[in-house]
Amino acid sequence: MPTSAARSPSAPPLVVLRGVSVDVERTPVLRAVDFEVSPGEVVGLAGSNGSGKSTLLSVLATLRKPRGGAASVLGAELGTPKCAEVRPRIALLGHVPALYAQLTLAENLRFLSRLLGRREEDADAALEAVGLAGAVDRRAEQCSQGMRRRADLARALLVEPSLLLLDEAHTGLDRHSAGLVDELVGRVRERRGAAVVVSHERDRLEALVDRVAEVVGGRVVEPVGEQR
Numbered sequence: 001m002p003t004s005a006a007r008s009p010s011a012p013p014l015v016v017l018r019g020v021s022v023d024v025e026r027t028p029v030l031r032a033v034d035f036e037v038s039p040g041e042v043v044g045l046a047g048s049n050g051s052g053k054s055t056l057l058s059v060l061a062t063l064r065k066p067r068g069g070a071a072s073v074l075g076a077e078l079g080t081p082k083c084a085e086v087r088p089r090i091a092l093l094g095h096v097p098a099l100y101a102q103l104t105l106a107e108n109l110r111f112l113s114r115l116l117g118r119r120e121e122d123a124d125a126a127l128e129a130v131g132l133a134g135a136v137d138r139r140a141e142q143c144s145q146g147m148r149r150r151a152d153l154a155r156a157l158l159v160e161p162s163l164l165l166l167d168e169a170h171t172g173l174d175r176h177s178a179g180l181v182d183e184l185v186g187r188v189r190e191r192r193g194a195a196v197v198v199s200h201e202r203d204r205l206e207a208l209v210d211r212v213a214e215v216v217g218g219r220v221v222e223p224v225g226e227q228r
């Protein structure tokens with residue numbers, strides 16, 4: 001795993017979950033979860049299918065309110081209006097790229113650029129950075145799955161998130177594109193943001209992150225010596 005000077009004792013954590021429990025459609029999925037992520041830290045999440053990794057990412061993205069416990073993300077307590085303020089600083093790359101199918105890649109990214117108060121040129125530059133300069137006028141629905149995933153990466157580049165959440169982001173990408181994911185994580189780390197990366201590829205995960213936590217039986221289990 002990379003040796004990072006990730007944890008600074010003085011910097012408050014960007015993510016703090018204490019005894020958090022989460023139900024999905026009234027079924028308990030996460031229970032008594034304690035989890036912290038510090039500025040500059042990249043944390044891997046492993047765990048078997050259905051263990052609750054994506055659910056945990058949706059909580060960190062402030063999209064799901066816990067049933068119990070205390071949770072704050074980028075200083076916003078979950079379930080409060082402050083979440084709306086921090087959401088633009090969070091990028092979640094899920095299983096399905098967040099693109100409007102009938103808009104071109106350029107239109108998708110330029111739309112986001114406007115929402116973020118950025119220039120159209122920034123959208124174009126992000127698409128170029130992920131190798132999609134030649135496909136900007138193609139509708140998202142006409143792109144291959146890997147191209148859509150790349151465009152999703154461009155979205156994350158544009159957001160410049162303080163908290164990057166990747167759900168199986170390497171899946172279906174060629175080697176060059178997979179390298180772009182790692183580069184994106186590196187940028188977030190350099191800016192003293194944080195990233196949480198879900199992957200079933202343990203070797204890849206360990207090469208990318210500072211520590212790997214495991215979701216087991218609805219709880220987050222950290223390696224001995226890593227718990228706080």
Ligand SMILES: Nc1ncnc2c1ncn2[C@@H]1O[C@H](COP(=O)(O)OP(=O)(O)OP(=O)(O)O)[C@@H](O)[C@H]1O
Pocket residue numbers: 024025027029047048049050051052053054055056
């Ligand atoms: N809409 C839903 N309604 C009911 N249960 C759901 C729903 N979505 C997810 N679940 C349940 O929540 C649990 C956690 O799902 P989640 O997608 O978080 O797992 P995961 O660890 O990300 O799995 P995978 O590795 O397969 O992606 C699973 O048991 C799943 O069946």
